[in-house]
Amino acid sequence: MHFHQMGIMVMGEVGREYGLVVLGGGPAGYIAAIRAGELGLDVALVEKGLLGGVCLNSGCIPSKMLLNASHLVSEMGYLSSIGIRTSAGKVDMKRLSSECQRTVARLRGGIAQLLEKNGVEVIEGIGRFESSGHMHIKEGKSSRSIRFRKAIVATGSRAYVPDGISIGGNIITSREALFLSELPKSVAIIGAGYIAAEMGTFFAELGSKVSILARSRLLSRMDADLVREVCKQENIEIYEGCSVKSVKGGKNVQVAFEREGKLGKVIAEKVIIAIGRLPNTENIGLENTQVRLDKDKFIQADYKGATSDPRIFAAGDVAGPPLLAHKAFMQGEAAAEAVAGIASAGFQPTAIPEVVFTSPEIVCVGVSEEEARRKMLDVRVVRLPLSAVGKAVSTNAQNGFCKIVHSPKGLVLGVHMVGKGVSELAAGACLAVEMGAYLDDIAGTVHPHPTLSECLHECAQLGLGKPWHYAIARKK
Amino acid sequence: MAYEFRLPDLGEGMAEATIVKWLVKPGDYVRKDQPILQVETDKAIVDIPSPYEGKVLSLKFNEGDTARVGSVLLTIGGESAEVEEHKTGVGTVIGAGVPVQAPVAAPRVRKLARELGVDISTIKGSGAHGEATEEDVRAAASQKRPLIKEIGLAGEVRIVERAGAVPRTVRAVPKARELAKSLGIDISSVVGTGPDGIITVSDVERHSHATERIVEVGKLAKGEGAGSALEKVRHPLKEEAGKLIEERVPVKGVRKAIITKLTKSNTLAVQATAHEEIDVTRLVEIRSKQKIDAEKRGIKLTYLPFIIKACVIALRRNPWLNASLDDESNEFVLKRYYNIGIAVNTDDGLIVPVVKDVDLKSILDIAREIEQLAQRARERKLALDEVSGGTFTISNWGSIGGTYGTPVLNYPECAILGTGRIYKKPVVVGDRVEIRWVMPVSLTFDHRIVDGAQAAAFLMDIKRHLEDPSLLLVEII
Numbered sequence: 001m002h003f004h005q006m007g008i009m010v011m012g013e014v015g016r017e018y019g020l021v022v023l024g025g026g027p028a029g030y031i032a033a034i035r036a037g038e039l040g041l042d043v044a045l046v047e048k049g050l051l052g053g054v055c056l057n058s059g060c061i062p063s064k065m066l067l068n069a070s071h072l073v074s075e076m077g078y079l080s081s082i083g084i085r086t087s088a089g090k091v092d093m094k095r096l097s098s099e100c101q102r103t104v105a106r107l108r109g110g111i112a113q114l115l116e117k118n119g120v121e122v123i124e125g126i127g128r129f130e131s132s133g134h135m136h137i138k139e140g141k142s143s144r145s146i147r148f149r150k151a152i153v154a155t156g157s158r159a160y161v162p163d164g165i166s167i168g169g170n171i172i173t174s175r176e177a178l179f180l181s182e183l184p185k186s187v188a189i190i191g192a193g194y195i196a197a198e199m200g201t202f203f204a205e206l207g208s209k210v211s212i213l214a215r216s217r218l219l220s221r222m223d224a225d226l227v228r229e230v231c232k233q234e235n236i237e238i239y240e241g242c243s244v245k246s247v248k249g250g251k252n253v254q255v256a257f258e259r260e261g262k263l264g265k266v267i268a269e270k271v272i273i274a275i276g277r278l279p280n281t282e283n284i285g286l287e288n289t290q291v292r293l294d295k296d297k298f299i300q301a302d303y304k305g306a307t308s309d310p311r312i313f314a315a316g317d318v319a320g321p322p323l324l325a326h327k328a329f330m331q332g333e334a335a336a337e338a339v340a341g342i343a344s345a346g347f348q349p350t351a352i353p354e355v356v357f358t359s360p361e362i363v364c365v366g367v368s369e370e371e372a373r374r375k376m377l378d379v380r381v382v383r384l385p386l387s388a389v390g391k392a393v394s395t396n397a398q399n400g401f402c403k404i405v406h407s408p409k410g411l412v413l414g415v416h417m418v419g420k421g422v423s424e425l426a427a428g429a430c431l432a433v434e435m436g437a438y439l440d441d442i443a444g445t446v447h448p449h450p451t452l453s454e455c456l457h458e459c460a461q462l463g464l465g466k467p468w469h470y471a472i473a474r475k476k
Numbered sequence: 477m478a479y480e481f482r483l484p485d486l487g488e489g490m491a492e493a494t495i496v497k498w499l500v501k502p503g504d505y506v507r508k509d510q511p512i513l514q515v516e517t518d519k520a521i522v523d524i525p526s527p528y529e530g531k532v533l534s535l536k537f538n539e540g541d542t543a544r545v546g547s548v549l550l551t552i553g554g555e556s557a558e559v560e561e562h563k564t565g566v567g568t569v570i571g572a573g574v575p576v577q578a579p580v581a582a583p584r585v586r587k588l589a590r591e592l593g594v595d596i597s598t599i600k601g602s603g604a605h606g607e608a609t610e611e612d613v614r615a616a617a618s619q620k621r622p623l624i625k626e627i628g629l630a631g632e633v634r635i636v637e638r639a640g641a642v643p644r645t646v647r648a649v650p651k652a653r654e655l656a657k658s659l660g661i662d663i664s665s666v667v668g669t670g671p672d673g674i675i676t677v678s679d680v681e682r683h684s685h686a687t688e689r690i691v692e693v694g695k696l697a698k699g700e701g702a703g704s705a706l707e708k709v710r711h712p713l714k715e716e717a718g719k720l721i722e723e724r725v726p727v728k729g730v731r732k733a734i735i736t737k738l739t740k741s742n743t744l745a746v747q748a749t750a751h752e753e754i755d756v757t758r759l760v761e762i763r764s765k766q767k768i769d770a771e772k773r774g775i776k777l778t779y780l781p782f783i784i785k786a787c788v789i790a791l792r793r794n795p796w797l798n799a800s801l802d803d804e805s806n807e808f809v810l811k812r813y814y815n816i817g818i819a820v821n822t823d824d825g826l827i828v829p830v831v832k833d834v835d836l837k838s839i840l841d842i843a844r845e846i847e848q849l850a851q852r853a854r855e856r857k858l859a860l861d862e863v864s865g866g867t868f869t870i871s872n873w874g875s876i877g878g879t880y881g882t883p884v885l886n887y888p889e890c891a892i893l894g895t896g897r898i899y900k901k902p903v904v905v906g907d908r909v910e911i912r913w914v915m916p917v918s919l920t921f922d923h924r925i926v927d928g929a930q931a932a933a934f935l936m937d938i939k940r941h942l943e944d945p946s947l948l949l950v951e952i953i
Contacts (some may be wrong), residue, residue, distance in 0.1 A: 344591035349583075369568070381568040411605065435582045436607050 018044045020339050021148040022136055023127045023284065026053020027325040028316025029154030030111050031332035037118025039340040044146065045120050045129070046127035051111045052104070053156050053316075055325040057177040061107060062100045063198060066178065067357045070205035071420075074359060078396045080414070091206050097179045128287055129285035131161035132311045136285070150311050150339040153299060154332065155280040157317035161273055166244070170253045171271050172404050174199060184208055184269035188255050190244055191274030192216050194356045197230060199272055201358040212238045213257055213267045219355060219356065223368050226418040229400055230358045239264070247271055252411060279318045279393055294320070303346045305335030312338060327352050351433045355423045360400045363422050365429040366414030367405050382463035384455060386419045388470040393451040402455040404463055410439040421452050428456060439463045479528045479602060480548045484611065485618030486860055492544045494728065495537045499567055504532045506552065507720045513549065518733030520858050527602075527611050528552045542728070546619035581608040592617035597733060648675035655680045667744070667803045669924075682743060700823075711900035730824040741887035742802065746923040749882045750931050753914050756898055756940050762911045762945050770840060779915075780818070780872055781842040783938075785948050788814045788835045790937035791868060796926045797934045798867050808925065817866035817886055818846055820853040821876075827853045828886060830866040872899060879916040890925045891934070894918040915942070 022033045025047030033045040050057045079086065115122055125139035129151070159173040167173060174195050187203045189196045192214035204210045212218060217240050219227045231238055242259035253271040257264055279298045286293070290309035292300045298320040305313040313335040330347045337345030351366040357471050360429035372379045383403045386392040391399075399418025406412050415429035432442055442460035447453045461467045481492060493515040500512045511523040512532075533551040537543050581589070581596055585608055589596040594616045634947035648656070648663055652675045656663040659680065666683040667674035728736060741747075759782060770777035791798040791814055799810045814835045817828040829849035834842055852858050869886040874897040883894035896916035903912040917938070921931045941947045 336575070342591075343593070344587045346587075346590040348586055348590070383568075436605065438605070 006450045010467050017147040017149065018042050019149050021046060021146065021151045022154060023151065024154035025051040026154060026156045026316060026328065027055045028328035028332040030115060031150045031329045032154060032315055033120045034114055034118050035333045035336035036339060037120045041340055043120045043314055044123055045115060046123045046125060046407040048126040050108060052108050056107055057104055060179055060325050062104055062178045065103055066101050066202050067198060070202045071359060073152055074205040075396065091183045093183050094181050129288050132289045132309050149361060152313045152315055152335045152339065153318055154316045155284055155318050157277040159273065159281050160276040160278045162275065165273060169249050170269060171247060171249050173273050177272050186268040187270050187272060188213060188266045188268035189272045189274055192218050192220060192357060192366045193274065194219065196274040197356055197358045199274060200236050204233055204467050205359060210236045211268060212236060213242050213244055213255060214240050215243060222362060223370050223416055226362050226416055229360055229418045230362065233359055238261055277323055279286060303339040303348050305331055306338060322352055324352065335362065349434065351430060353426050355426050357423060360419045361423045363417040363429065365426060366433040368414055368416055369405055370404060372405055379405050382459055384459040384462050384470060386455055388458055389452060389455045391452050391454065397452060404459050406439055406463060412437050412439065425453055425456060428453060479552045481527065481550050481552060482615045483543050483545050483547055483549050484615055485545050486522055486886060490517050490545060492542050494542050495539050496521055497539055498535055500532050502532050502534055505530060516729060520860055521856055526552065546615060566668055585610055585613055589613045646862050652677045652680045659684050730827065734825050737887065738884055739884045745885050745887055747885055747920050749918055749920045749925045750935055751880050751918050752935050752939055753916050754942050755903060755912050756915045756942055757913045759942055759945050770843065774841050776847055777843050780846055781839040782945065783870060784816050784834055784842055785839055786938045786941035787816065787868060787870065787893060789941055790934050793937055794934040796930055797891045799890050799925055801925055811867045813867065815867045817869035819869060819871040820850045822854050827863065828866065829853050829858055829862050830864065870895065880918050883920045884919060885920055885922055891919060891921040912913060
């Protein structure tokens with residue numbers, strides 16, 4: 001027997017050490033595990049709940065299923081206006097919830113399969129760092145300790161609930177709002193972000209009376225003229241600039257607030273708290289490692305996901321805002337590649353797009369008009385109403401517009417859209433910004449007719465002063 | 477607008493190249509990808525194509541000059557780079573004065589920058605709109621060597637820190653720091669071999685030793701002495717009574733690469749050599765039979781492909797011999813591919829072309845490839861990837877003559893096998909003395925990576941497969 005072979009045998013007897021342990025099975029965690037598996041690492045993924053994280057189980061995916069349904073319901077009026085009379089019927093929330101759960105379960109099975117095919121060992125349990133090289137895992141009643149060479153923290157985030165408000169009964173977060181058994185007649189939503197806006201759209205489209213109590217302007221990070229289109233929605237009352245004083249539960253919940261120095265109150269069947277989200281960085285033993293947190297309790301991580309602990313990486317919501325699944329996917333990949341020692345590992349995008357599935361939908365990519373104004377950037381903004389696009393007019397999507405922010409020479413810096421179905425145009429806009437496209441590049445690319453995507457092409461044409469379907473006022 | 481074309485890194489951490497021939501002159505109009513000059517690197521003569529289209533404005537080097545990577549070779553005048561501002565007709569004009577930072581590069585270029593450790597925001601892009609291109613990133617990467625040794629005009633060694641270099645924390649034991657200080661050595665230029673790469677006293681000593689050698693080599697190259705030992709050889713040509721008694725030859729090209737490479741190998745690796753005699757009587761029989769068949773197919777079948785096959789089998793069984801030690805990350809690299817370097821003697825010196833993935837090739841394939849590579853090596857026509865990426869090397873001095881020797885490691889490979897002349901000698905077989913064909917072999921290995929026991933086991937595997945070539949059959953893919 002050769003010397004080195006003896007060596008390998010001895011190593012085998014010492015015990016189980018993973019090349020990589022991923023803590024958390026959400027978008028960042030499962031992508032990190034899959035990528036690491038592809039790279040041939042010996043990977044374990046520790047998840048205390050369900051694979052897929054908030055995104056799949058109580059976020060992006062179920063909410064889009066619900067919103068798709070509510071968008072369809074909201075088109076009933078349009079259908080009847082073009083000669084198709086059908087009754088909207090009753091909303092069976094129980095059925096909707098269970099269909100939603102079924103879809104989510106199917107997708108979850110897909111993730112489990114992908115992990116398995118890539119050789120990832122999924123451990124269902126609660127993981128906690130004991131050191132920078134050991135993790136304690138509680139699996140039901142038993143528990144064990146595993147060793148790892150590298151770890152990726154991807155424990156995600158949870159809804160922030162301020163002191164003085166306790167979740168329960170008719171006071172809920174977005175998580176519970178997705179799986180109600182009955183449609184509430186009235187809903188009050190406390191919050192001003194995209195979760196509040198999407199929840200508002202969903203319930204309003206199904207016929208609930210919605211009040212949104214926003215501390216600032218609704219969707220304040222997005223251009224006001226985009227948001228204005230959303231605020232036109234029926235059944236929604238928006239109280240901007242109000243500070244909530246108290247939330248009292250019961251059969252109907254009473255929310256007291258102060259606004260412009262005056263007191264007011266809203267009574268609703270359900271109150272949804274959607275104020276913000278907190279990173280899940282407590283109770284996972286980070287204090288036993290060298291990982292450092294920032295003032296908002298997010299893990300300090302660089303573009304490769306590296307933390308101040310050389311053996312521990314972070315990806316997804318825990319690694320800091322924006323808290324978006326597509327950012328988490330990219331960070332998960334970057335962290336896995338960094339762990340595998342791939343030099344090119346890293347996530348350094350020009351723009352992280354934001355899409356809000358309200359009615360109409362909002363897409364924000366890159367520099368916005370408001371940001372440009374605030375920073376006095378030397379840019380041009382060109383804006384095209386969707387009514388200039390044939391497909392939009394013929395499919396009840398003419399409300400809204402597309403806006404391109406570009407440099408004086410035509411470099412596309414930002415694309416901002418509002419309108420029915422524009423979410424599917426986001427990727428094209430992102431590609432333009434990431435690749436450093438100029439208006440000429442968009443104008444020189446065939447955008448198939450008839451599609452809504454033509455709005456990007458027409459907008460670029462307009463920016464170049466040669467629109468096809470939109471008339472510029474002639475100078476006299 | 478004029479583009480400056482800089483000497484790119486053509487691979488494997490090339491530092492400089494000699495301008496062999498200009499293929500253009502000022503005033504010529506060049507197209508993109510048209511070859512504009514020939515340069516000679518350590519390893520090959522390479523045609524370099526133009527990345528730009530335009531008129532050649534000036535050449536910055538003469539033929540025969542040596543240029544460092546990143547230095548401007550020539551300037552080319554492009555089309556007017558100013559894009560005429562279009563009239564938008566509609567739209568809002570916001571603000572003024574604050575120019576917008578263009579995206580510095582497309583995602584794939586940013587990825588490359590990360591891979592090569594370049595801060596993309598520091599690159600002045602050569603793209604049509606000032607964005608960085610892959611070429612820009614590569615050019616920047618080749619300029620960015622955190623710490624490099626330069627041999628100055630006076631032959632002194634300078635440790636040069638490049639702008640934008642990545643600072644690294646230097647970990648050293650206090651005694652090593654003290655020693656480095658007393659020897660005038662920049663501790664950050666020493667490669668640490670202690671736990672986690674910490675610098676030990678012996679690292680500093682080794683470094684000091686290497687530095688002295690480089691100084692000496694540098695001084696020799698510049699025709700200057702370094703201390704009493706070299707005082708005698710001060711002048712390029714020495715004549716006595718009208719008779720030329722000494723000649724000075726500058727160190728460059730292949731010889732220079734050999735000096736650098738061997739010095740590095742001898743400085744960093746701990747080399748030990750084991751010898752063995754292999755009874756190749758059966759191999760001689762097989763080869764003399766197969767040789768005729770191979771000749772009909774136009775292939776010259778030597779013993780080397782058989783030796784290579786035996787080595788690959790032995791490497792598979794002894795993976796540490798196919799490994800290297802990454803001094804910087806302090807990790808062993810176990811390679812799962814088998815690229816065998818073949819030392820080829822040329823007029824300029826030793827060149828080592830590499831036969832790639834030999835485990836996947838037949839003996840005849842290997843024979844054909846060796847012949848082609850050797851031919852191209854002698855003609856200096858090898859491409860860079862044909863002389864890089866080796867995992868193990870064979871030096872067959874037996875084709876010229878000689879029995880045992882001490883091959884020097886082709887750093888950072890773990891081992892090198894030297895094979896001597898195959899000859900007849902009396903050998904004890906059983907209890908009788910017979911006349912057998914024997915081949916003496918010498919294996920040098922990096923004792924940092926493997927110990928004698930592993931090296932001996934490896935050597936025994938080779939021996940077994942060459943003494944009984946039928947075993948080779950069993951192992952074929």
